[in-house]
Amino acid sequence: MTDRARSATRSGGDPRQAETHCPYCALQCGMVLRETGDRVEVLPRQFPTNRGGLCQKGWTAAELLDHPDRLTTPLVRDPATGELRPATWAAALDRIAAGIRAVQTGYGRDAVAVFGGGGLTNEKAYALGKFARVALRTRHIDYNGRWCMSSAAAAGIRAFGVDRGLPFPLADLGRAETLLLVGANPAETMPPLMRHLADQRERGGRLIVVDPRVTATARQADLHLQPLPGTDLAVANALLHVALTEGLIDRDYVAARTTGFDEVRRTVAGYWPAEVERLSGVPVADLEATARALGTAGSAIILTARGAEQHAKGVDTVSAFVNLALALGLPGRPGSGYGCLTGQGNGQGGREHGQKADQLPGYRKIDDPAAREHVAGVWGVDPDDLPGPGVPAYQLLESLGTPGGPRAMLVFGSNPVVSAPRAARIESRLRGLDLLVVADFLLSETAALADVVLPVAQWAEEDGTMTNLEGRVLRRRALREPPPGVRSDLAVLAELADRLDAPASFPTDPAEVFTELRRASAGGVADYAGVSWERIEADEGVFWPCPDPAGPDTPRLFADSFATPDGRARFQPVTHRPAAEPVCTDYPLHFTTGRVLAQYQSGTQTRRVAALRRAAPGGFVELHPDLAARLGVAEGDQVRVASRRGELRAPARLTPTIRPDTVFAPFHWGGAARANSVTSDATDPVSGMPEFKICAVRVEKA
Amino acid sequence: MNVVIVGYGMAGSRLAAELHARDGDLKVVVLGAEPHRAYNRIMLSTLLAGKVAEPDVELAEVAGQGVDVRTGVQVTTIDRDARVVHTDDGDRIPYDHLVLATGSRAIVPPLPGLDPADLPERVVPFRTLDDCRRILAAAEGARSALVLGGGLLGLEAARGLAARGLDVGVVHPVPYLMERQLDPTGAAVLAGTLAGLGVTTHLAVAATRVAADADGVRLDLADGRSLSADLLVISCGVRPDTALAAAAGLAVERGVVVDDQLRTGDPRISAIGDCAQHDGTLTGLVAPAWAQARVLAQALTGEDPAARYRPRPVVTRLKAAGIDLAAMGDPADGPGEELTFADPARGTYARLRIHEERLTAAILLGDNPSVGQVVQLFDRGAPVPADRRALLLGRALGGTAAAPAESPALMPDAATVCQCNDVRKGALVACWRAGARTVDEVVATTRAATGCGGCREAVAGIVDWLSEADSVGATR
Incomplete structure (x- = not known):
């Protein structure tokens, strides 16, 4: 069962080392693994995505190789006792x-x-x-x-005929005059990506973040829009409405490279900013400023991530931002475009x-x-x-x-x-x-x-x-053989x-x-x-695409045409609809889920790394101090978050960075703190994406 | 079932769309008196300001697939017994359910020189797309305009014309602008803002007479003054268009009287939008009209036969370049606490009323970063922040990061310097004490600044501080 190619690709000599990439997220930071004696060391590597950076997850990734919890023998459940017992492979x-x-x-x-x-x-x-x-x-x-990706994938296929998370190299972010991040928190989810944003800021670019929480990423933004969860689609339509009323549409691009704009134009006519302000809580002035920053920039990039996508209307929400990008003539223009920040290591x-x-x-x-x-x-x-x-x-x-x-x-x-x-x-x-x-x-x-x-x-x-x-x-x-x-x-x-x-x-x-x-x-x-x-x-x-071994690959898509039958991008008229589960008297608060820096996905791996466990030891519930005061909850108190489907228990963490009508819990833990005990199983009709980002809950002191 | 909608404005077109979106077994006929497709009335002031073209104000159309839209058709009578409407082109259209969405008409005040049936060319109400076209035609080559009426729509028209470079005067019989939404202080701030945008206000004075010819308009005022301009825009309110309903014998007060299900006294006839009067109230706004359309669609398609229209509190919003006004409730009246902030020199004014931890009224004028939050709190009846200043300053009080300590010396050892790698100040100090002497050495050992890289300057600052502290110690 030895991988035949492995010895050929590994650099020779002692200590053994391998140039590879981080096991975790889609940034796939370049790293070098070096084995000295019985110790495997991680060293960051210059690669165009991470530029020599690594977050704590990457630095500590090798700790699981020889972890005492590592499974080294098959387990078969014993019908008599109901226990898992070691067994032979056969x-x-x-x-x-x-x-x-x-x-x-x-x-x-x-x-x-x-x-x-x-x-x-x-x-x-x-x-x-x-x-x-x-x-x-x-x-x-x-x-x-x-x-993870399905909503953006479906919207991408609908509009462009192809789904590739970023249709341009990551380094393009650094050159965008205006960068709009929607429901993305790379400062915590993929920290080395922020090096590109620092690059962007140094060149005088503007960063605008849309997020219901004042995340580590939002704190670095020139402008932060903090909408009510589940209203991103309306915000996008309002931005396009403003772009129309301010004459920011790239009419030549729309005429030459797209189809379906008229229907979208008529649809967004119904999303005047004051109405969307009332729905989302985003001030009209901020909607206008955002549309202008995108529409007047020499280059602009719009990125969505799970915050916009993990909804029962996730595909339509992404389509709304794609519509905006198309109307402004961004996709296919050098240094501009729409993209999605893929989450998992090989999500793409x-x-x-x-x-x-x-x-x-x-x-x-x-x-x-x-x-x-x-x-x-x-x-x-x-x-x-x-x-x-x-x-x-x-x-x-x-x-x-x-x-x-x-x-x-x-x-x-x-x-x-x-x-x-x-x-x-x-x-x-x-x-x-x-x-x-x-x-x-x-x-x-x-x-x-x-x-x-x-x-x-x-x-x-x-x-x-x-x-x-x-x-x-x-x-x-590969650095070495499996145990x-x-x-x-x-x-x-x-x-x-x-x-x-x-x-x-x-x-x-x-x-x-x-x-x-x-x-x-x-x-x-x-x-x-x-x-x-x-x-x-x-x-x-x-x-990719790279059809010919002797031909070029494709760092940038859409320069000349889109992957649709007529080569044109397709506008998609989309309308706001409420979350699958609205708040009510019994469940009066919005519940939303997400990540913390030191944990990855369901935490199976990262919860077993000592340094990461120290940094993020367990689940918690983020509450606004005003809400906590009304509930009689103090910092660190155990709280119970209940939805129609189940409940979680975890300590309260009080912070003014969240809206008072919304509570947040990270989803990396199982057991009592399992955030997904609470989440909704409504799914997007096109992509099948569940509505992880919003449901109705009640919060009590446990 | 045949549903006939009379009126193809914002309410009628929205109802057609709502019906279409629900797969009911309905055949829908929409009859619009205006010759064009449905347009967005809210955008007419933007059209007036010249920022958009006519096609940009069109609304989404749901023709085809069971929806038959006929424009330029006037309904002349409703035959309730035969369940048929008659049109001015001689057609008879049967219905199982009839919806009146006839909207409202501009009021032309009874002034000498103003015949509502035969207005002079340079005198135009501001209501429809056709009105808008006439205003734009009259504004062509014009240098000045007068607006009669200092309510929301009048001011939107004034702002739009001013944006085209015209000198604009607003004549308003009440001592202050938008008296239904504002208080005198707020209105004065608004008048100041308008003045800066080229709009002069003439308050507390009634118009007495209009004289117009092909070259211009003269407006005589009750105080003896006469104002002249190239055109006159009339914005003196609207009156629901209830003629059809009244002729058909339906209950009409100020509007067509409807219940919570938007039904008139005839269970086969409903009314929505500007022409409808629900619970004694005319709305005159788009959001409630659309809410009514949704409720009626739910009932007619059987999706939710028990759907009821529940009016939401009104939020008045005036937002144009240089103007940002939000008004809701009556802040001058009612129990509870009052919050005010005024900076008239910068055109900012805020007055909020809070009762039992809920926002009951507010005026926000000018640059108020809290406006989105205030509008939502009012709309949803959500509790207000414990620190009331947040209502004036928005998130400025909330989410910003703590300012970095001025000096590393003041930073506690437990303070996290590098979030990405969870490195605290104490670890950097320990690293220094263990012999690291440069930023690169400290970074290599502690992994600080190796994630996003954003804390590298902070790490460098701490290394500088440590090296200074050491050199001070060495010279002693």
């Missing part, structure tokens, strides 16, 4: 294969589901999608990226190569006959044997164990017990499965529920590629495919998988055909 894999066959025999192929993650390498994401379609022949595969690549319910590698649609034909050809199977589209992540999890829903699930690189909305319900759905398999390197809350847990390799033990938030394909390089007893995800899939008599081969060498991925993606929207590991190494990454 016994664990046999158990899984038998379980899958039993479920398939009893309930059909769609009764087995696969749940992936946005942290998996391109090779693993690709292999997982292929495994679901070819070895399991189930339509049910989706992944946690659904909760993870959604391009087949983990999504409706997609095949290369960002192909699974219901497109030509796409099926092409991919089936690469896989050596009959296109008719490929399943059709499945359902988005939350709908998939919600259906587990219910009549007609899957009865077995394989989870790779995800922890939905903590990260899924309405988590208590999802937890009970997982418990109701006939077979739950989790591949992870730590015993996550989800793994703890599994029938079989498979210990897999960590980032520093594997080779492969990741695609960062810029659409830049990067090399992840004894641990296998790679690719090896796990190959073993299972073998036991399930899959009609296609599942190589375990990531280089070989990547070669296959290139063929499978060729001709697709996300075309990797011309990307090779060697080229990535030579060029500080390769931007």
Whole structure:
């Protein structure tokens, strides 16, 4: 199970070292891992995204390699005691294969589901999608990226015909005269990105931040708009309204490069600033100042992130900001544009190569006959044997164990017990499965529920590629072998495919998988055909699409045309609608969730790093002092946040940086402080994105 | 079910859109008397100011897919027995449900020289898109204009014409502007602001006569003065257009009387928008008209047969270049505490009334950073901040970061210098004591400033301070 390519790519000599990237977020900071004796040291590396910076998560990433909690043997649940017990790989894999066959025999192929993650390498994401379609022949595969990127992805496809988080290199941010960040808090979520913003400020650029909280990022802004949660769409429409009334529209661009503006123009006529001020609380003067700053700048960039996207109207909200960008003529203009800040390490690549319910590698649609034909050809199977589209992540999890829903699930690189909305319900759905398999390197809350847990390799033990938030394909390089007893995800899939008599081969060498991925993606929207590991190494990454090994890659999209049939970007008329769950007498406060600097995602990894635990030891509830006074809550008091779906308990943290009508909790913790016990399971009708960012709650002293 | 909407203004077009958005089994006919598609009345003052063109004020249209929009068609009578409306082009249109959204008409005051049926060319009310066109035509080459009426719309027209470079005079019979929304102090501040924008106000004086010809207009005032200008805009309020309803025998007071479900006495006929009178009140504003459209759509499509219209408190907003006014409730009257701030020289004035921790009224004029917060608190009836100053100063009191300590010496050891890597001042000092002597050495050891890099100057400051403290110690 050794990765064949690894010794070839690692720099030689002693101490051993590897030039790789951080295991965590989509910034994929460049770093060097150096192993001296039994110690692995992290050193920051100059790379165009992080420019030598690392946050505390990155610096401490290697601590998990030899962590005492590391899983090094498969675990199988003992039917007699109900406990997870160590088992051999053969016994664990046999158990899984038998379980899958039993479920398939009893309930059909769609009764087995696969749940992936946005942290998996391109090779693993690709292999997982292929495994679901070819070895399991189930339509049910989706992944946690659904909760991360899906709204921006759908809006991007709607407008531009393609979804690449940033259609330009990150360094362009530093040259934007005006930069608008909507629901993004990179100062905490991806700190080294702020180096580009510092660059921007030094050049005299303006930073405008839209966020209901005065975040670390908002504090650095020239102007901060602090809307009521769930009103970003209306704010965007009002900005476009002002741009119209102030004559800031780029009429030539709109005429030459877009379609559908008239309908949008008429729609935003109904969003005059005073009305949106009343709805959002953003003063008219600030709306006007923002529209002017964007509309009069020589270059301007609009970025959205989870704050704008994690709503039941997330796609429309992103579309509203895309409309604004298009009306101002930004996309495709050098130094300008619209982009989305991807969250997870391989959130971008993870959604391009087949983990999504409706997609095949290369960002192909699974219901497109030509796409099926092409991919089936690469896989050596009959296109008719490929399943059709499945359902988005939350709908998939919600259906587990219910009549007609899957009865077995394989989870790779995800922890939905903590990260899924309405988590208590999802937890009970997982418990109701006939077979739950989790591949992870730590015993996550989800793994703890599994029938079989498979210990897999960590980032520093594997080779492969990741695609960062810029659409830049990067090399992840192994520093060393996994510990004894641990296998790679690719090896796990190959073993299972073998036991399930899959009609296609599942190589375990990531280089070989990547070669296959290139063929499978060729001709697709996300075309990797011309990307090779060697080229990535030579060029500080390769931007897709890159169809030809001898041809150029694409750092900037849309210079001449958009990826739509007529080459024009498409305006999308969108209207505000209230949050799925409005506040009421019983649940009078808005609840919103987010991140803290020292933790990542569901915290399975970062909560086990001592320095990060010291910096962010547990969940908390952020309250405005005025609200706390009315509730009789003092700093540090345990409070109970209850919604119609569940409750969380955590200490109160009082701060004037939040609106008095809104409370906030970070989502990195399970147990009593689990924020997702409270969140809403309303989802966007287009993207399937859950409404993590707003629901109605009651807060009491616990 | 056939729904016929009479009127294709902001209320009628919104109702058509709301019905269309809900997949009911409805056929909708909209009959608009004006010849053009629905437009946004709110933007007419912007059109007047020349900042947008006519196509920019059009509203979204929902023609097709079960919605039949006919413009330039006047409804002449309603036959309630036959459930049919008759139009001026001889058509008979049957309905299962009829909605009156006929809006309102500008009031032309009974002055000698003003015949509402035959206004002189240079005298124009400010109400419709056609009015707007006529004003713009008259303003072509004009140097001066008069506006009769110092209410919200009159001032919007005045501001728009001033923005075109005209000298504008506003004549208002009451001693102060916008007397329904403002108090005398606030109105005086507003008048000062308007003066700076080229708008002169003539207060507490009635107009007595209008004389107009092809070249200009003369307005005689009760105090004996006469004002001359190239055009006269009339903005003396509006009157609901209730003629059809009255002729059909429906209850009409100032407007068509409707209940919480927007129904008239005939369960098959509703009224919404400016022409409707709900709970004794005419709204005359767009937001309530749209709220009514939503309620009626919910009822007619069966989405929520129990939907009821609940009026929200009115917020008056005047926002144009150089003017920022928000008014709500009556701040001069009522129980509770009062908060004021005035800086007339800079055109800023704020007066707020708070009762039982809720904002009951406010006037905010000029640069008030709290305006968004105040409007929302009033709108939602949410509790006001414990520190009332936040209502005047907005977030200035709230979210800003603590100012950095002037000197590293005053900074406690536990103070976090580098957020990204959770490095406290104490750790930097310890690093220095352990032998690091340059910023780079301190950074390499503590990892401070290696994340976003924003604290590098602070780290350098601490290193400087430590090195100075050491050298002072060495010379002693």
